[in-house]
Amino acid sequence: MPIELKHVTYTYMPQTPFERVALQDVSLTIEEGSFTAIAGHTGSGKSTLVQHLNGILQPTSGQVLVDGTDLAARGKAALAARRKVGMVFQYPEHQLFEETVALDIAFGPKNLELPEAEIEQRVRQAMEFVHLDYETYKDRSPFQLSGGQMRRAAIAGVIALQPKYLVLDEPTAGLDPRGREDLLQRIVQLHKKEKITIVFVSHNMDDIARTADRVVFMDQGKVLLDEAPAKAFFAEKEIAQAGLAAPQMVTLLTKLREKGLAVDPAAFTMEDGVAHIMKALREAKSC
Amino acid sequence: MNFIELTNMSHVYHDGTENAHTAVDHIDLTIKEGEFLAILGTNGSGKSTLAKHFNAILLPTEGHCRVAGMDTADEAHLWDIRQQVGMVFQNPDNQIIAAVVEDDVAFGPENLGVPPEKIRQRVAESLAAVGMEHYRKFAPHLLSGGQKQRIAIAGALAMHTKCLVLDEPTAMLDPSGRRDVLHTVRQLHEKVGITVVYITHFMEEAAAADRILVMEQGKIVDDGTPAEIFRQVAVMKKRGLDVPLAAEVAWRLRQQGVRLPERILTDEDLVMALCR
Ligand SMILES: Nc1ncnc2c1ncn2[C@@H]1O[C@H](COP(=O)(O)OP(=O)(O)OP(=O)(O)O)[C@@H](O)[C@H]1O
Ligand SMILES: Nc1ncnc2c1ncn2[C@@H]1O[C@H](COP(=O)(O)OP(=O)(O)OP(=O)(O)O)[C@@H](O)[C@H]1O
């Protein structure tokens, strides 16, 4: 069963001078087993949108259903539905609070009332997932870490919950290049092997190209485009309107093409991009 | 002239306790006045710790840090140093002070004793430079992640310091926002001649600097021009870092026998070389 947003409108601080409509009549269905990216310019409503997926924010009007259960309902069913959705916040500081990294990551599993041994096992696995060495970091304070290390700790805390739906708000921001690539690959593996449904917010079309099967562009609280990435990357008008940029390889190949090299711009990986250029060079010799 | 000088400088967190952690390890470094320096390094390599010494937020636990000739450990200079070096923190939440955006941006210049009418002008200019003029009356803690980051940058711009230290200023921005920030910083560097220290995980942004430092485990392991640093594609990847896309494409094309000039850092460089 999916996560469904039905005509969701969200207004921050209604009836105050700060009133702001951050989402306007958004309807989306996140199918089970899908991998969805949410992109859009600063302030377009991405974080507001994803915070609806596990009920941190409740729609001002409209409904959010997880596996058929309305998150706004009271009682056990709604709580259980919310727990199916694990959420990594945009700023990791907003979700770290325990004294040590290990305690922080164990917090969620403890709430699920799992046995001690299983909790430790999950903490170890989650730290391994984000490449934080267990022995080195388990007793460190989460607030005395570097920015990238903090983000890894925050992601580990949600991975340890083993949620059915995993929602990540700009998970690779602040990670170094290898850390970013490793994390993306591991999320893809999780998706493939464990059939976990992924929703992630990203400004990085290269990351989206390599992972997602669907991308939603947000613009001023509305859905601007909802497409397969391979198509979305060539929607120039929408990309510009959303303050985004095509993947770097597509951008480079398009520039070469504009200067007269007959190269196919539809390449998202280094290997494909180089192959397309070589092919064009062999066929044309020069521009 | 040297603007920042580090001699044999270390920073050990919790120095002298069992939790002691060496984050910056005996560094010698000089940054010239008017230079645009980018710092690269994997997570935890010591970039932020190093940068926090440049305006005396952190003090060396060993060695010295001099800014415009003043030793940062000498408390008498603290005011002078902060007047010359503005800082944009990695997390904008650590920087937001006031309850209204325009007061937040005005906070720095007010502290420097800038007259009110000048402050108003600076606030307007700085907010315009980051595209946030419409949010003047807004509450900064109620903004989106990227909007907060822009406000933090505006606050540093409004101080008109001789040197700007920016710690991953574009991490939460969309591509157009990233372009704007880098452009603004480059303009300040070129037109006003300010010294820039720019920490980033985006290799294309580092390519816009005059000089790049590479850090690893608290030490400087490489120091050179973008062309020198990004020529070493395999070395950079082994370090857990990367090179700009165009530099890697050029490197791979050369390996397949395509003749290309040495210095290719940007798409434009590569287009020029291939489409002569
Ligand atoms: N707590 C809040 N109170 C009032 N307005 C808010 C609050 N949080 C966000 N907003 C406003 O709602 C709009 C949408 O914000 P949101 O955080 O969803 O944007 P976003 O797309 O995630 O942006 P970013 O890429 O910068 O993180 C913005 O205009 C923002 O200023
Ligand atoms: N307050 C602190 N107390 C103890 N150790 C700290 C503290 N802040 C950072 N460290 C440690 O010092 C080392 C350097 O951290 P620093 O924040 O300088 O890294 P960085 O290069 O900026 O990393 P990132 O790219 O993740 O921001 C890290 O190993 C980190 O865990």
Ligand SMILES: [Mg+2]
């Ligand atoms: Mg956001």
Ligand SMILES: [Mg+2]
């Ligand atoms: Mg840092």
